[in-house]
Structures are given as structure tokens and as C-alpha cells.
Amino acid sequence: xxxxxxxxxxxxxSAVARELAQRHEVITVGSRSGQHQVNIEDFAQVKRLFxxxxxxxxxxxAAGALHVxxxxxxxxxxxxxxxxxxxxxxxxxxxxxxxxxxxxGSITLTSGIDTDHPIxxxxxASTANAGVQGFVRAxxxxxxxxLRINAVSPTVMQESLHLFGDLFTGFxxxxxxxxxxxxxxxxxxxxxxxxxxxx
Amino acid sequence: xxxxxxxxxxxxxKAVVAELAQRHEVVTVGARGGQHQVDFADIESVRSLLxxxxxxxxxxxAAGSLHFxxxxxxxxxxxxxxxxxxxxxxxxxxxxxxxxxxxxGSITLTSGIVAEQPIRNGASxxxxxxxxEGFVRGxxxxxxxxLRINVVSPTVLQESMDSYGPFFIGFxxxxxxxxxxxxxxxxxxxxxxxxxxxxxxx
Numbered sequence: 001x002x003x004x005x006x007x008x009x010x011x012x013x014s015a016v017a018r019e020l021a022q023r024h025e026v027i028t029v030g031s032r033s034g035q036h037q038v039n040i041e042d043f044a045q046v047k048r049l050f051x052x053x054x055x056x057x058x059x060x061x062a063a064g065a066l067h068v069x070x071x072x073x074x075x076x077x078x079x080x081x082x083x084x085x086x087x088x089x090x091x092x093x094x095x096x097x098x099x100x101x102x103x104x105g106s107i108t109l110t111s112g113i114d115t116d117h118p119i120x121x122x123x124x125a126s127t128a129n130a131g132v133q134g135f136v137r138a139x140x141x142x143x144x145x146x147l148r149i150n151a152v153s154p155t156v157m158q159e160s161l162h163l164f165g166d167l168f169t170g171f172x173x174x175x176x177x178x179x180x181x182x183x184x185x186x187x188x189x190x191x192x193x194x195x196x197x198x199x
Numbered sequence: 200x201x202x203x204x205x206x207x208x209x210x211x212x213k214a215v216v217a218e219l220a221q222r223h224e225v226v227t228v229g230a231r232g233g234q235h236q237v238d239f240a241d242i243e244s245v246r247s248l249l250x251x252x253x254x255x256x257x258x259x260x261a262a263g264s265l266h267f268x269x270x271x272x273x274x275x276x277x278x279x280x281x282x283x284x285x286x287x288x289x290x291x292x293x294x295x296x297x298x299x300x301x302x303x304g305s306i307t308l309t310s311g312i313v314a315e316q317p318i319r320n321g322a323s324x325x326x327x328x329x330x331x332e333g334f335v336r337g338x339x340x341x342x343x344x345x346l347r348i349n350v351v352s353p354t355v356l357q358e359s360m361d362s363y364g365p366f367f368i369g370f371x372x373x374x375x376x377x378x379x380x381x382x383x384x385x386x387x388x389x390x391x392x393x394x395x396x397x398x399x400x401x
Contacts, residue, residue, distance in 0.1 A: 071297075071337075072297070072341070075242075076287055076290070080287075083282055083286075083330075087326070088278060091275070091278060095273065095275075114337065115333055115336075118339070118340050118392075120340065121341075123337030123338050124337075125337070126333040126336055126337030127290070127331075127333045127334040130331075130332055130333020130334070131327065131333065133329055134314055134326040134327070134328060135322060135325060135326040135329075137315070137329070138317035138318075138321050138324070138326065139322050141318075142320075142322065143270065144271070
């Protein structure tokens, strides 16, 4: 299979690229590095990326900006960081990918454990991540040609504990290589409309 | 209790007002009707509404636009109809309401059955309604002073079958007065961070 991984230089994305490269041809995409660059918030750029890459069997996104901060200080603009980044950035990819995916191909997006298990300071993230999961549930029933779409909802990564550990006290971190298995289930499996909980 | 109902002239809102007015002082708010008007997609409009109404014990929102279209033809702009209205409109109300609610007061928002049970043409509706639920779960654990926040997820209403019936074939419609009971549980009850599914077999 030919698989594009967007966010391929991040903690999760690089583990996903390694996992998938064992069996598949992987195209790595990042915002600044990788084989191709894209700002997923810009729909025109996303469409150009797919026009360049040609037909694919799977697209994985492990990317998207989120704002973290206490509820009492949040403004609408803070919410729009995640709506524009993590939510619509990934939706842009899903919308543009449809016409470039081979029959039976798959789209795999990323939400996060805070969708179901809220943590302090993450309400804007929970909002955007829940939106991603809702989109996946609905898009799954309308995609043509056996195309599939799923989401992976990861907990905090062992590799990211130095950055996010304080937010996730009491949550059991997992290795990015374990989270990558959930993405492999989406790409190599046959289900659609699922949220794979990697925790 | 003093309760503001935003969207008070809609099918759900009217029934919520009728239910709550049996026990509470209800302030009705609509986009064009009601005792006060608000454009809740604009947080400044929400701020001036609450500055006029003053302290309250509960805020209920049953309002918000959504765009329905086949997935294949959806544009980012069409997704933003619901994100700016039904999602951020309700988030704006919740953000502003925090400082006007008395201790133990409540915020009740509205999602919809398609958050969990998708329908054709409903990609934006599922996205937006799920996001509202995510917001409520997240906000519930951070609100101070015993403030509570819940969301009601109604199925299609009997009163709306003329317009929405074709989208919801096989869904059992419920009377708006039954959906209103879920809002009453949120306002008069004591839970927080809950999703009350009005019309689903829980």
C-alpha cells in the first residue's frame, strides 16, 4: 500500500511512519520537514499536496494545533485555535483525500483521551477532539467506494511526558510505538467509523 | 430560580419555557423574538445580554444553525456555519454566563442525537454536536463555585417532523414537552458534565 502520514515528524507520527514502513510505502509530510510540507489549516495547500502525491491507499493525520489553558481565561479565539487546527485541519485532509484514495482506502485521524476523560486546562482541546470523533462517525456512513475513516484517541505518550506530564497526572503513559499499533489497525484493518482508544 | 432560555421561540425552547415557567422565573431570549434578542455567535452580543439581565440561577440554550449537505460537496465554509453558530454560540454563552450565575447555578446546552447516531448529510451536525458534548465534559470539571454544566441531546421532535422527518426515517420522534423534561433535570437537578439523551433508550 501507498500511505501518506501527515505529522510524520511528530512523536506519534514518526512512530506511525516506522510501524507502517515495515509493510507499506510511506510518504512523510510535516509542516516544515518530511518529504512534503503542508499547512493543514489551508485547504488549498492540502488539495495541492494530494494533487502532487497522486493516488493513495491510506492517509494518516497525527497533527493539529490546540490551545491549552484554564477555562476561566478562555476566549473564543482560544477555541478557534483547535477548531481551525486540529479539527478543520484534519477535516480538510479528509475532504481533499477522498478523490485520491483508491477503492477501499482509508483515512485515519487523531483525537485524544481528553475527549472522554477531561483534564484541567484542556476544555478547548476536548471540544476540538470531540468534533473530530463526531465527524468520523458521520463521514464513515457517506464515504463512497468502500473508503473508510477512523480516529485514534491516544493517551499521553511516554515520549511526551516531559512536555505534558503535569496535565496528565494519574494517566498511564504509553510508548508511541504502542499508539502506532492503533493506526496500523485502521490502515490495515477493515472497520470504519471507529474510534480506537490507544490507552 | 431565575432562568434565561436562549432560543426560547424555537420548537425545543418553547417547550422548555413552558416546563420551567411552572416553577421558575423565565427570561426568554431569541434571535428575533422573546423578551431580549441576541446574536449568540457574537460574544459581545452575549455580554450585553447578560449585563442587561443580571444575575441568574440557570442558563439554557436551545439554539444554533447547522448546514446539511452530502459529505462529498461539503466546503470548509459550510462546516463553519455550525462551528460558528451551534458550537461557538453555545460556548460563548457558557463563557459569559460563568460570571453571572449564582453559586450552584447551571448551564444547559443542546447537542443532538446525530452526535452518536449519524445520518446522511449530517457530517457537520455530528461534528458540531459532538464538539458541544466534548466542551461540556471538559468545562464541567473546571467551573468554580459549584456551577454546573450539562447538555441535552434530543432526538427528532414530533413538532419538527415536517421539516426534518425525511432525514430521520426510522428514528422515533418525541414531543417537545418530553425533551423539555431533560432540560428540567439539568436545571433543577444536581449533576454536572452529563449528556441527557432525550428520546433514546438509555
